[in-house]
Amino acid sequence: MLEPQRHARSFAPMPSPPLVSVSTPNYAASFHEFGRQDQEEDDTMLARYHGRIEIRGPLRFWGLQQARPEALQPVRQFFDGWSETHCGQKPPYILAFVNSMSGNLRVSQAIKKQLNTLLDHKFTPSGRGEVYLAGSVCELSEVSNNERLRERRIWRFGGRTATLRRCGRHVRDVIRDTKRLMAVANITQLRFLVCGGDGTVTWVLHEIEACKDENRDLFKLREEEPAIGVVPAGTGNDLARSLGWGPKLRSVAALVGYVQWSLAADIVPLDQWQVTITFDQAALMAQNVSDLRGPPAFREKTNGSPTQHGKRVFEGYFQNYFSIGMDASVTHGVERARRSCLGKLCFLFGLGKVCYAAQAYRTGGFSCCAAPLSVQGDTLQYRSSASSAASTPWSELEVGGVRQLTLMNINSYGSGRVVLSREELSQTSPSDHLLELVTLSNACRFGCVMAGGTAEVLKRPAALKLTLERPEAVQMDGESWVLPAGCQLEVRWHRTVRMLRPPTCPMGSWSGRQVPGFWHPKEPPF
Numbered sequence: 001m002l003e004p005q006r007h008a009r010s011f012a013p014m015p016s017p018p019l020v021s022v023s024t025p026n027y028a029a030s031f032h033e034f035g036r037q038d039q040e041e042d043d044t045m046l047a048r049y050h051g052r053i054e055i056r057g058p059l060r061f062w063g064l065q066q067a068r069p070e071a072l073q074p075v076r077q078f079f080d081g082w083s084e085t086h087c088g089q090k091p092p093y094i095l096a097f098v099n100s101m102s103g104n105l106r107v108s109q110a111i112k113k114q115l116n117t118l119l120d121h122k123f124t125p126s127g128r129g130e131v132y133l134a135g136s137v138c139e140l141s142e143v144s145n146n147e148r149l150r151e152r153r154i155w156r157f158g159g160r161t162a163t164l165r166r167c168g169r170h171v172r173d174v175i176r177d178t179k180r181l182m183a184v185a186n187i188t189q190l191r192f193l194v195c196g197g198d199g200t201v202t203w204v205l206h207e208i209e210a211c212k213d214e215n216r217d218l219f220k221l222r223e224e225e226p227a228i229g230v231v232p233a234g235t236g237n238d239l240a241r242s243l244g245w246g247p248k249l250r251s252v253a254a255l256v257g258y259v260q261w262s263l264a265a266d267i268v269p270l271d272q273w274q275v276t277i278t279f280d281q282a283a284l285m286a287q288n289v290s291d292l293r294g295p296p297a298f299r300e301k302t303n304g305s306p307t308q309h310g311k312r313v314f315e316g317y318f319q320n321y322f323s324i325g326m327d328a329s330v331t332h333g334v335e336r337a338r339r340s341c342l343g344k345l346c347f348l349f350g351l352g353k354v355c356y357a358a359q360a361y362r363t364g365g366f367s368c369c370a371a372p373l374s375v376q377g378d379t380l381q382y383r384s385s386a387s388s389a390a391s392t393p394w395s396e397l398e399v400g401g402v403r404q405l406t407l408m409n410i411n412s413y414g415s416g417r418v419v420l421s422r423e424e425l426s427q428t429s430p431s432d433h434l435l436e437l438v439t440l441s442n443a444c445r446f447g448c449v450m451a452g453g454t455a456e457v458l459k460r461p462a463a464l465k466l467t468l469e470r471p472e473a474v475q476m477d478g479e480s481w482v483l484p485a486g487c488q489l490e491v492r493w494h495r496t497v498r499m500l501r502p503p504t505c506p507m508g509s510w511s512g513r514q515v516p517g518f519w520h521p522k523e524p525p526f
Contacts, residue, residue, distance in 0.1 A: 064110045067253035072121065075133065075260055082263075092189035093182050094119055094135035094262055095174070095226070097196070097204060110252045111195055111233070112137060118259050133259070134187055138174045171204065172211040175226075179218045190226040191500065193262050195249075197234015198477040199297055202317055204228065205272065205497050229262040229500035231255065236478045238320045238412035242430075243268075243501050244508030244516055247416060261508065265500035266521035269431035271409055272319055274494040275476060279312040283485040287471065297479040317494060318476045321413050324489075325373050325404030326360075326446050328473035332480040333359030360443075370443075372401035374469040374486065382437075382461035397459055404440040407464065407491060411518050414450060418513040421454045425513060429520070433493050434460045465490040 082091050096119065100112040119135030182190060192208075194201050208226060212219040219225055232240035232248045241247055245261070277298070284292060294300065298316040337343035337355055346355040372378075378401060381394045399405065406413070410430050413419050419438060420428060428436060437459045440446050449455055469486045501519045502508030510516060 064106060064252055066110070066114050066117065067256045071253060071256050072118075075118075075121075075256065075263075078260055078263055090134065090185075090187045091263055092134075092191045093178065093185075093187045094133070094191055094193055094259060095138060095178055096135065096193040097138045097140060097171075097200070099140040099196070107252075111231075111249075111255065112139070114252050114255045115193075115195075115259075118255065134182075134185065135259075136178065138171065140171075168203075168207050168210060171207040172214065175208065175211045176215050176218060179215075191262055191265075192226050192228045193231060193258065194228055195231040195233050197232075197237060198239050198320055199479055200234065201228060201230060201239060202297065202319065202477060205319075206317060208497075209495070225498055227265075227267045227498040227500045229258070229265060229502075231258050234478075236415040238415065238477070239410065239499075241416050241511075242320075242410045242412040242514055243499060243519065244510050244514075245502060246509035261502040262500060264503045266503065266519075267498050268501045268519040268521050269496050270319055270499045271431050271433060272317055272494045272497050273322070273407075273409065273435070274492055275316045275318065275322055276490045276492075277314045277316075277474075277483070278488040278490075279314075279485055280487075281310040281312065283487070284312065287485040289484040292484060295479055295481050297476055298481065316476055318409070319497070320410050320477045321406055321408045322474070322476050322491060323404065323406040324468075324472055324474045325402070325406075326440065326443065327404060327406070327414065328475035328480050329482075330356060330360045331475050331478065332473050332482055333362060335480060370403065372403050373405060373472060375399060375402075375405070376467035376469055380464060380466035382459060382465075383463040384460070385462055392462075394465075399439055399458070400441070402439040402441050403443070404446060406438045406440075407435040407461075408438060409435055411514055416511075416514075417449065417452065419449055419455050420457065420513075422513060424454075424457050425518065428518075430518070431496055431520070434462055435464070435491070437461055437464070463490070463492040 079091070082089075096115045098108065098112050098115060100108045115137050119133055119137060121133050178190065182188070192204060194204050205228065212225065230237075230240040230243065230245045232245055234240075237245075237247055245258070249255075249258075275298075277294075279292065284290075292312055294314045294316075298314040301313040301315055334343075334355055337359055338347060343355055346352060379396050379398050382397055383392050383394060385392045406419075408419060411418050411420060411425055411428070418425075420436065424436070436457045438455045439458055440449065440455065445455065465488070467486070467488050468483065471483050471485055473480060473482045474489075475481070499519075501516065501521065504516045508516065
């Protein structure tokens with residue numbers, strides 16, 4: 001049994017019943033199936049990747065109410081403490097990302113209204129003149145839901161890529177303009193507050209990196225890169241759970257606590273990993289795949305021609321975990337089921353676990369006769385050193401006939417499960433340039449893990465590559481993709497990013513084996 005949630009007295013959002021029931025989105029039947037209906041399904045995936053609000057539960061009208069004026073008192077107290085300890089230096093600028101035109105519109109628009117109120121609110125700290133909380137809201141729907149852009153999408157010839165680029169350009173422009181505004185206002189620190197799930201955080205991190213490349217004068221030092229806090233409004237929210245932001249947003253008024261957490265949080269390092277999937281054109285033709293597209297989390301490397309040298313290469317990034325096998329098949333099946341009336345009713349009435357169990361049975365997750373992963377030779381290659389030297393040799397590791405292979409970077413998996421034991425967690429860090437490789441040999445082991453059990457760490461690789469001989473299901477931070485053919489897959493460290501961990505005194509929101517000590521507020525030694 002997990003320990004009950006522990007919330008801060010002043011900073012933390014107070015616990016309350018779940019916020020609202022969300023109109024269930026129509027997820028794609030498959031990322032490699034094509035047809036006229038795929039355009040609507042791809043729109044849904046793009047919306048979720050761009051901050052779709054995924055809060056579920058019984059409807060509570062009072063949960064949509066804005067915070068009362070007296071609820072802002074802790075923020076005023078923060079200004080008092082900041083002025084005393086920072087010698088007149090201004091508090092960080094908070095840039096919040098929210099999509100108010102996706103998911104449940106009542107919820108998303110109420111969230112945007114509350115953030116606009118908070119980030120433009122004037123306070124009167126003790127003994128000082130009137131000040132305001134410097135910040136603004138970046139509206140993600142200005143691009144992703146623009147009807148004119150929708151009409152210009154040509155999905156068969158790369159319209160998805162064009163749309164992602166326009167969304168990314170919008171975010172990069174906002175970051176650039178905010179940095180210039182801060183220079184004029186003499187504000188030195190910029191912090192982000194992302195309203196969404198794990199995929200939205202990955203997207204914002206990618207756009208920060210792109211903005212740094214385009215505007216090198218704005219980010220001269222790595223320490224100046226904005227750190228990111230999370231308002232858990234996605235589906236799994238594993239990164240938010242691990243960092244201490246809680247499992248989900250429970251009321252709109254609780255955003256007062258999240259904003260205060262963003263101001264008072266510690267900056268902690270987090271490794272970001274790159275996944276490269278390479279398809280042979282001949283293998284795709286053998287599977288009758290003529291028009292290959294990946295989910296929004298993966299982007300194709302074209303290098304002038306998408307089929308150069310007979311290869312199709314896709315790249316994606318993750319911070320939480322990457323998995324091949326049973327869990328990815330179940331996740332993909334649930335995404336398909338949520339498009340049906342029965343699936344919508346399951347999630348509407350809080351029976352999501354029933355849907356997951358049904359899809360585990362339907363996809364063969366509980367079958368003892370299912371084939372193991374098609375890892376070539378049941379062997380993968382890995383590097384055990386965290387050194388960046390390209391001369392580090394590759395070693396071989398025999399994994400046998402396993403049905404799931406998972407690479408973990410944090411202590412939260414599958415909506416809050418902690419797969420590692422306390423002893424293994426003591427040897428694990430989210431910024432050590434190493435992953436934890438876990439394999440599951442059968443459905444019983446998978447069921448034990450999903451029920452709260454632990455799994456043994458097979459190896460801690462710094463890089464890994466393998467070959468899949470036939471189509472398999474993969475998932476990256478909860479985003480699934482059924483690969484249409486066999487492929488070569490490589491995982492390697494990409495960079496270290498900066499996240500915000502809520503303060504530990506008073507404490508953020510942690511439970512069970514997820515503790516604040518897992519995150520260390522210091523730069524990594526590399």
